[in-house]
Amino acid sequence: SRLTQSLEKAAVLRVKLEEAGQTLAHGGIVAFPTETVYGLGADARNTQAVENVFAAKGRPSDNPLIVHISDRSQLEALVTGVNETERALMDAFWPGPLTLVLPVKEGAVSPRVTAGLDTVAVRMPDHPVALALISAAGCPLAAPSANRSGRPSPTLAEHVLVDLAGRIDGVVDGGPAGVGVESTVVQAGPDGAVTVLRPGGVTEEQLAAVAASVQRDPALAQAGSLESPAPRSPGMKYTHYAPKGAMCVVQGRDADAVASRMAAELEAAARRGEVTGVLSYDEHIGRFRAGVAVSLGSAAAPEEAARRLYAGLRRFDDEGVTFIVAEACPEQGLGAAVMNRLLKAAGHHVIHTD
Ligand code: TXA
Ligand code: MG
Secondary structure, three states: HHHHHHHHHHHHOOOOOHHHHHHHHHOOOOOEOOOOOOOOEOOOOHHHHHHHHHHHHHOOOOOOEEEEEEHHHHHHEEEEEOOHHHHHHHHHOOOOOEEEEEOOOOOOHHOOOOOOOOOOEHHHHHHHHOOOHHHHHOOOEEOOOOOOOOOOOOOOHHHHHHOOOOOOEEEEOOOEEEEOOOEEEEEOOOOOOOEEEOOOOOOOOHHHHOOOEEEEHHHHHHHHOOOOOOOOOOOHHOOOOOOOOOEEEEEEEOOOHHHHHHHHHHHHHOOOOEEEEEEEEOOOOOOOOEEEEEEOOOOOOOHHHHHHHHHHHHHHHOOOOOOEEEEEEOOOOOHHHHHHHHHHHOOOEEEEEE
């Protein structure tokens, strides 16, 4: 039957670590777990392998990839230098969900990895499977999130298979990814100034404990507007994580006003004949009538919201939801990354209640 066939295909695709390392060393593309989301890896020096990653994802080729290393000694071959701020950030957050944009050494990685920039984004993931796989492959791994372009990032091997079965050489199943949103991408000046190009698993509060100053790339605030300044992180200009349905985010100081407005939007949508979805928190979720209700956990626990976010967005697609109303979350800690992804998913369609 179709089901047995697809189950067999999935079983074949789930590969063991040693085999995956060999496949990567020979130019294959294999998905693997990290502490943020699943990545789709390729030898960063092998242009054909990297091109296969772009093709499998359907990703625009001017969007550069992050290079994953398992040992700091690998840096020397990749970059021309590391300043004091960068060194301090590595000391504090590696292995972990922090990506540093560094000056690339010419010829160190395929030009397809850097998309022609003179910098390369590097991180050391905090996941035993990812670290062992990079070692087994014996090369730095270029790895974007292992989803089809425009889909939510995968936090389970299952998500990878749904999006990419038939397009990749395998996936190493390591269970659920931990953090649930991608790494924080930063650029650091020698003076201690850190610019956040993409909010993620390492929070601004954590960065501020190490850096002299932390600022957000101005392009972050205006993403989606045509007047926005050229983003320093090319990925920021694409509408990522867009669910198939239309989505809006409701935001305001008064939680009751927010919930009332959300309920009203859902009611109006249901009257129009939409299949409705609501994304909220345990404190409010019971107040809404919707076809699909997703709670990200307590509004006071942004780590839990980050872990649940992408699987939640996938549920809306799976159940054919055409209109999604999402509740904004406080932008403290990991909440900043969650809000960033919600706004992108909604194409920056925000309803303010105050
Ligand atoms: O957590 C993560 O970072 C995951 C896991 C798999 O490690 N990877 C990930 O990769 O999210 P990807 O390709 O989906 O996102 C890479 C981001 C994009 O926003 C891209 O524009 C930015 O990093 N980036 C890559 N190279 C860059 C560079 N040289 N300068 C500025 N931004 C860069
Ligand atoms: Mg991605």
